[in-house]
Amino acid sequence: MKPVLMCCNVSVDFDGFYALQGADLKVYPHEVRFLIGPNGAGKTTLLDVICGKTRASNGKVLFYSHDITDMPEHKIVRLGISRKFQSPSIFHQLTVWENMELALKQDRGLFAVLQAKMSEVDRDMIITLLQRIELLDYADQKAGSLSHGQKQWLEIGMQLIQFPQLLLLDEPIAGMSAAERERTGELIHEIARDCAVVIVEHDMDFVRRFSKQVTVMHEGKVLCEGTMEDIQQNEKVVEIYLGREEKAC
Numbered sequence: 499m500k501p502v503l504m505c506c507n508v509s510v511d512f513d514g515f516y517a518l519q520g521a522d523l524k525v526y527p528h529e530v531r532f533l534i535g536p537n538g539a540g541k542t543t544l545l546d547v548i549c550g551k552t553r554a555s556n557g558k559v560l561f562y563s564h565d566i567t568d569m570p571e572h573k574i575v576r577l578g579i580s581r582k583f584q585s586p587s588i589f590h591q592l593t594v595w596e597n598m599e600l601a602l603k604q605d606r607g608l609f610a611v612l613q614a615k616m617s618e619v620d621r622d623m624i625i626t627l628l629q630r631i632e633l634l635d636y637a638d639q640k641a642g643s644l645s646h647g648q649k650q651w652l653e654i655g656m657q658l659i660q661f662p663q664l665l666l667l668d669e670p671i672a673g674m675s676a677a678e679r680e681r682t683g684e685l686i687h688e689i690a691r692d693c694a695v696v697i698v699e700h701d702m703d704f705v706r707r708f709s710k711q712v713t714v715m716h717e718g719k720v721l722c723e724g725t726m727e728d729i730q731q732n733e734k735v736v737e738i739y740l741g742r743e744e745k746a747c
C-alpha cells in the first residue's frame with residue numbers, strides 16, 4: 499500500500515536551533531498515528547511542516563506522489579491535508595450550522611455564504627457530519643454556547659467537510675471531560691475509515707486506549723515506532739518520556 503504521507507529526513511532550523519533534525523515518518527491510508535514524546539521533541543513542528551506553516555530547511559514531504567515541501571498552506575489544504583490546532587477557531591457568534599456552511603464554502607465571504615441558497619447535497623452533507631460529531635441537535639445554537647469538547651468536535655466537523663485525506667490533530671482532547679475524551683477517541687477511529695489521522699498527544703491513557711501505531715519523537719527525530727506495548731518495552735522511551743509520566747503519577 500502506498501503511504502498517504504512521507505516525511506523524509508526533515509529538518510527545521512530556527513536561526514541555528516534545529517527543532518527537527520532529520521525526522522522520518524510514513525503514514526498509510528486509514529491509519530490513526532499517534533505522535534508522542536517529551537516537550538520540545540519537535541512534534542508540533544513536524545505537523546507545521548506537513549501543513550506548510552513552517553518551511554523545512556532540509557528534507558522532503560510527500561503527500562501521495564506530490565512533493566509538498568515548499569507548497570503554500572492554502573494549496574496543501576486544497577490537496578487534502580487538514581490541520582486542527584489546539585484551540586478551536588470557530589465563529590462563536592454564529593450557529594453550529596452556519597459555522598459548517600462557512601467551512602463548506604471557505605473561499606467565499608461570510609455574507610455571501612449566509613445569503614446563498616444551499617443545495618440539497620450540501621445540506622445532506624452537513625446533516626451527516628453533524629450527526630457524526632453529535633451536534634445535529636445543537637445546529638441552531640450559537641457555537642459560543644457549546645461545551646469545550648463540543649467546540650472541538652465542531653472544528654473537527656469543519657475540517658471534515660472539505661473531505662481531507664489526511665487530518666492533523668494537535669492535542670484534541672485537552673480540557674475535555676472523560677466522556678468527551680471517550681467519544682473523541684471513537685470519533686477519530688470513525689474518521690479514519692475515510693482519511694488517515696496523525697495526532698500529537700500527551701495523554702498516555704488516551705494513547706493506550708485508542709492507538710495502534712505510535713511514533714515516539716525525541717530531539718527532533720523519530721526515536722522509535724510500534725504499538726504502545728512495544729514502545730513501553732523500549733528503555734530509551736521509558737528513560738526520556740514514559741518514566742517521567744510514571745513518576746508524576
Ligand SMILES: Nc1ncnc2c1ncn2[C@@H]1O[C@H](COP(=O)(O)OP(=O)(O)OP(=O)(O)O)[C@@H](O)[C@H]1O
Pocket residue numbers: 512515516517535536537538539540541542543544
Ligand atoms: N518559531 C520558533 N522559533 C524558535 N524555536 C522554536 C519555534 N517553534 C518551536 N521552537 C522550538 O523547537 C522545539 C520543538 O518545539 P515543538 O513545539 O515542535 O515541540 P513539541 O514536541 O511539540 O513540544 P510540546 O509537547 O511541548 O508541544 C522547542 O525547543 C521549541 O522551543
